[in-house]
Amino acid sequence: MNNPFESKWSRLTQSPYFIYLLISPLFLILFAYVVYPFYQTFLQSFNGEDTLLNYKKFFSLASPANLEALWNSVYISVFSVITCAIVGVTMAFLLERYEFPGRRLLSVLVLVPMALPPLVGVLSFTFLYGESGIIPRGIQALFHLDKVPFALKGIWGVIVVHTFTMYTYFYLTASAAIKGFDPSLEEAATSLGAGRIRVWLKIILPMLTPSMVAASLLVFMVSMASYTAPLMFGVDRTMTMQIYLARTNGNLEMAATQSTILSIVSITFLILMRWYQNRRNYQNLSKGISVHRSEVSSKPLKMLAVIGSFIGTLVLILPILVLVLISFSVDGSWTVQVLPPKYTFDHYIALFTDERTWRPIWNSIQMSFVATIGNILFGVAAAYAMVRLQFKGKTLLDILIMVPWALPGTVVAVNIIAAFSTENIFAFNQVLIGTFWILPLAYFIRHLPLVFRSTSASLMQLDQSIEEAARSLGATWWYTFRRVVLPLTFTGVLAGTLLAFVQSIGEFVASILIYSTSTIPLSVAIFQKLYAFDFGTACAYGVLQIVLILIVLVISEKLSKGSAGTAL
Numbered sequence: 001m002n003n004p005f006e007s008k009w010s011r012l013t014q015s016p017y018f019i020y021l022l023i024s025p026l027f028l029i030l031f032a033y034v035v036y037p038f039y040q041t042f043l044q045s046f047n048g049e050d051t052l053l054n055y056k057k058f059f060s061l062a063s064p065a066n067l068e069a070l071w072n073s074v075y076i077s078v079f080s081v082i083t084c085a086i087v088g089v090t091m092a093f094l095l096e097r098y099e100f101p102g103r104r105l106l107s108v109l110v111l112v113p114m115a116l117p118p119l120v121g122v123l124s125f126t127f128l129y130g131e132s133g134i135i136p137r138g139i140q141a142l143f144h145l146d147k148v149p150f151a152l153k154g155i156w157g158v159i160v161v162h163t164f165t166m167y168t169y170f171y172l173t174a175s176a177a178i179k180g181f182d183p184s185l186e187e188a189a190t191s192l193g194a195g196r197i198r199v200w201l202k203i204i205l206p207m208l209t210p211s212m213v214a215a216s217l218l219v220f221m222v223s224m225a226s227y228t229a230p231l232m233f234g235v236d237r238t239m240t241m242q243i244y245l246a247r248t249n250g251n252l253e254m255a256a257t258q259s260t261i262l263s264i265v266s267i268t269f270l271i272l273m274r275w276y277q278n279r280r281n282y283q284n285l286s287k288g289i290s291v292h293r294s295e296v297s298s299k300p301l302k303m304l305a306v307i308g309s310f311i312g313t314l315v316l317i318l319p320i321l322v323l324v325l326i327s328f329s330v331d332g333s334w335t336v337q338v339l340p341p342k343y344t345f346d347h348y349i350a351l352f353t354d355e356r357t358w359r360p361i362w363n364s365i366q367m368s369f370v371a372t373i374g375n376i377l378f379g380v381a382a383a384y385a386m387v388r389l390q391f392k393g394k395t396l397l398d399i400l401i402m403v404p405w406a407l408p409g410t411v412v413a414v415n416i417i418a419a420f421s422t423e424n425i426f427a428f429n430q431v432l433i434g435t436f437w438i439l440p441l442a443y444f445i446r447h448l449p450l451v452f453r454s455t456s457a458s459l460m461q462l463d464q465s466i467e468e469a470a471r472s473l474g475a476t477w478w479y480t481f482r483r484v485v486l487p488l489t490f491t492g493v494l495a496g497t498l499l500a501f502v503q504s505i506g507e508f509v510a511s512i513l514i515y516s517t518s519t520i521p522l523s524v525a526i527f528q529k530l531y532a533f534d535f536g537t538a539c540a541y542g543v544l545q546i547v548l549i550l551i552v553l554v555i556s557e558k559l560s561k562g563s564a565g566t567a568l
Contacts, residue, residue, distance in 0.1 A: 019389055019390075019391050020391060022385070022389070023385050023389065023391060023397075025381075026378070026381060026382050026385060026397065027393075027397070027400075029378060030397075030400040030401065032426040033426070033441065033444070033445050034400055034403055034404055034445065034448075035400070036419055036426060037412075037415035037416055037418060037419035037420070037445075038263060038415050040415065040418040040419040041256045041259050041260060041263075041411075041414055041415045041418040041419075042256070042260050043418075044252060044253060044256035044418050045253060045256040045257040045259075045260045047253045047256075054253050054254055054256070054257040055257060057254065057257075058254075058257055058258065058261065065237065065242065066242060066258065068237045069237045069238050069239050069241070069242045069258075070239055070261070072155065072235065072237050072238050073223075073224050073238045073239045073240070073262075074224075075155070076155060076158055076159060076162070076223055076226070076238065077219075077220045077223035077224050078220070079159050080159055080162040080163065080166060080219055080220075080223040081216045081219045081220050081223070083159060083162070083163040083167075084162070084163055084166045084167040084169065084170050084215075084219050085170050085212065085215070085216065085219075087163055087167040087170070087171075088167040088168065088169065088170025088171040088174060088215070089170055089171075089174045089208065089212065091106075091110055091167070091171050092170070092171050092174035092175040092178055093174070093178065095107050095110065095175070096175055096178040096179060097178065100301075100302065100305035100306075100309070101302060101305055101306045101309060102305065102306060102308075102309025102310065102312075102313070103305075103309070105309065105313055106309055106312055106313060106316075109312075109313055109316040109317060110168070110171060110316065111168060111171075111553075112316045112317065112319075112320065113164055113165045113166075113167070113168055113316075114168055114549075114553060115320070115546050115549045115550045115553060116165060116319060116320070116546065116549075117506030117508070117523070117542075117545050117546075117549065118165070118226075118227075118228040118229075118506070118508060118509070119228050119506075119508045119523055119526055119527065119542075120323065120506075120526070120542040120545055120546065121161065121164070121165050121228075121319065122161055122228045122229050122231075122232045122233075123232070123323070123526070123530065123538070123539070123542060124318075124319035124320070124322055124323050124542075125152060125157075125160070125161050125164070125319060126152075126232055126233075127322050127323070127326060127535075127539075128318060128319065128322050129150075129151065129152040129157075129160075130151055130152055130153070130157075131148060131151040131153060133148075133151065133152070134322060134338060134339060136148035136149060136150055136151050137338045138338045141338055152233065153233055153234065154233060154234065154235060155233075155235055157229070157233040157235075158226070158229040158230055158233050158235055161229045161233075162219075162223055162226065162229060164319075166219050166222060166223070169215045169218050169219050169222075170212070170215045170219070172215075173211035173212070173214060173215045174208055174211055174212065174215070176211065177207060177208050177210075177211040178208075210276070213276055214273060214276060217269055217272060217273035217276070218273065220269055221266055221269050221270065221273070221406055224239070224262070224265060224266060224269075224408065225240065225266065225406075225407070225408030225409065225410075225411075225509075226238070226240060226408075227240040227241065227244065227408065227409060227410055227508075227509045228508060228509065231244075239258060239261075239262045239408075240262070240408050240410045240509070242258050243255050243258045243259055243262070243408075243410040243411065243414060244410055244512075244513065246258060247410075247413075247414060247417075247513055252417075252418075255414050256414060256418060259410070259411045259414040259415065262408060262411055263407055263411050266406045266407055266408065266411075267403060267406060267407075269406070270399070270402055270403065270405075270406035271399065274398070274399065274402070320546060323539045323542050323543055323546070324539075324543055325339075325340070326340060326535050326536060326539040327347060327348070327536060327539035327540040327542070327543045328340075328343040328344060328345065328347070328536065329342065329343055329344075329535060329536040329539075330342035330343065330344050330536060331347075331533070331534040331535065331536045331537055332533060332534070334535060340535075340536075344536070347536045347537050347539075347540035348540055350537070350540075351540060351541075351544060357537065359520070360520050360521060360522045360524070360525035360541075361522055361541075361544070363519055363520060363521050363522070364504070364505045364521045364522040364523070365505070367436070367439045367440045367443060367504070367519065367521065368440075368443060368501050368502075368504035368505045369501070370437075370440040370444075371439075371440040371441075371442075371443035371444040371447065371500070371504050372443075372447075372497060372500045372501045372504060374440070374444040375444060375447055375448065375450060375451045375496075375497070375500045376451055376493065376497055376500075378444075378448065378451075378452070379448070379449075379450070379451025379452040379454075379455055379493075379496060379500075380451065380455050380486075380493060382397065382401060382452050383451075383452050383453075383455035383456040383459055384455075384459065384481075384485070385397070386398065386452075386456060387456055387459040387460055388459065388464070388467075401448050401449055401452055402449050404445045404446055404447075404448050404449070405446070405447075405448070405449045408509065409446065409507065409508075409509025409510035409511075410509055410510070410513065412442060412445055412446055412510050413442060413509070413510040413512075413513035413514050414513070416432075416433075416438065416441065416442055416445070416510075416514060417433060417513070417514065420432040420433055420438065420441075421433045433514065434516050435516075436518075436519055438514050438516075438519075439510075439511060439514065439515060439519055439521060442507070442510045442511070442514060443503075443504040443507055443510075446503075446504075446507060446510060447500040447503050447504060450496045450499050450500040450503065451493065451496035451497055451500055452496070453496065454492045454493065454495045454496030454499070455489060455492050455493050455496060457492055458488075458489035458491065458492025458493070459485075459489055459492075462485070462488050462489060466484060466488070467480055467484060467485060470483075470484050494555075495555075498552045498555055499552065501552070502548055502549050502552040505521075505522060505523075505545065505548065506522075506523060506545055506549065507521070507523060508523035508524065508526075508527065511523055511524050512524055512527065522541060522544075522545065523545075525541060526538050526541045526542060526545075529541065
């Protein structure tokens with residue numbers, strides 16, 4: 001006798017609309033924590049008797065601070081793209097095309113900037129090259145100058161830091177393109193009489209174009225979202241700094257207006273990047289072997305390569321070395337000296353023994369763990385839906401997942417403040433601002449794409465016939481997913497999970513706007529110690545972050561067989 005419930009369930013699962021019932025929780029989460037907060041910020045920007053008053057103020061020539069901030073943000077971003085492209089593509093070309101003394105060491109160290117959280121990276125550059133930095137002061141003392149010969153500050157200081165921390169986007173994408181480049185194309189062009197410049201312009205550059213455009217859009221968006229570098233180098237007239245200043249001064253309507261405009265710019269570039277990545281204008285259809293490195297045989301060039309490798313190694317490793325050095329300095333002892341005069345191990349002992357010093361570390365671990373659990377559950381489910389299921393709205397789902405990554409941390413924080421400073425259904429009728437849960441929510445939103453992207457990459461490599469074979473042998477969908485799909489995609493899931501966790505621990509931009517005294521995270525503690533002139537403790541915190549990130553990057557690269565960086 002047929003069970004009525006089983007018959008109804010069977011009819012439901014066979015319905016073409018059943019798949020939308022399955023994916024509806026994904027869209028609900030994105031609506032509740034991405035779309036709704038942005039919508040609340042958008043509404044807040046129209047508050048007042050004159051609904052367009054804030055936008056009129058923003059674009060007013062009588063008070064051009066906001067327009068100047070928008071121009072500076074675009075200006076910094078464009079120059080950052082140019083400088084990052086020059087450094088990243090040059091490094092990729094040299095390390096992938098030529099064999100020279102020091103190449104192997106450089107190829108390892110070239111990814112060092114990925115281990116520096118934004119705040120810690122800017123901090124190291126300030127200690128090295130700022131007005132009171134070790135190198136300018138050292139040169140001043142060495143040559144008995146009246147003042148330091150140079151110092152990183154202002155807009156150009158921001159661009160230099162952006163170049164050092166973001167050129168890896170160009171390096172990773174250009175390296176991948178060069179590795180897959182068929183040298184027979186270049187040889188054919190040369191045999192037909194083409195010179196080096198013509199081969200570069202007509203053969204090599206077009207093959208690099210897709211990766212360069214994608215990296216350009218990426219660097220542009222990340223530069224637009226930059227907050228830490230302008231903060232540390234005193235550039236108030238950028239969009240992220242204006243949002244922070246408006247928020248801290250209590251002008252929530254203007255902060256919402258600035259956030260809305262910056263969001264529109266960022267989302268536009270995100271959509272442009274996704275559109276371009278889906279195009280295939282330049283493809284290497286040749287089946288030739290990949291490029292081989294050419295040995296540098298000329299003695300002068302070899303000597304130049306050795307000198308260049310030494311300088312490159314020094315430049316790449318100095319930021320970490322200076323942080324380690326200062327982490328041993330006694331707080332308050334380093335004033336006008338070139339190097340800290342007193343050293344101690346107390347900061348590292350205090351990290352794990354002093355409750356006040358340990359508290360920010362424990363807070364960050366707790367909040368990052370909670371956020372990462374959410375990222376795993378959402379990311380794996382969303383990746384499976386995108387790769388394995390067929391439904392209308394895939395592009396929308398993909399864009400909505402990537403939107404939080406494109407939005408600056410200041411904008412995410414302002415959106416959360418606008419949405420969850422009052423009771424609503426998405427906060428379970430609670431006010432989240434000022435509670436423990438507000439920072440894990442911010443971290444969850446900020447890092448939505450990480451587990452999703454790495455899991456998607458693993459699922460795409462998994463032959464669907466394996467799942468079909470399990471189902472044909474009588475296994476349920478859940479059993480197949482648990483015993484077949486998850487084990488085979490585990491490395492991708494774990495790589496994304498580790499990256500999401502470590503990014504949450506290093507998150508500063510959103511944290512600084514929404515933390516409370518009881519939930520001070522590690523990144524904010526570093527900032528507070530820095531401004532209290534406790535440089536040793538601040539750098540000890542920073543070294544702890546770097547060690548953690550290095551461990552995670554090594555594990556992630558091992559698990560993903562070297563594809564973690566490029567996949568994300």
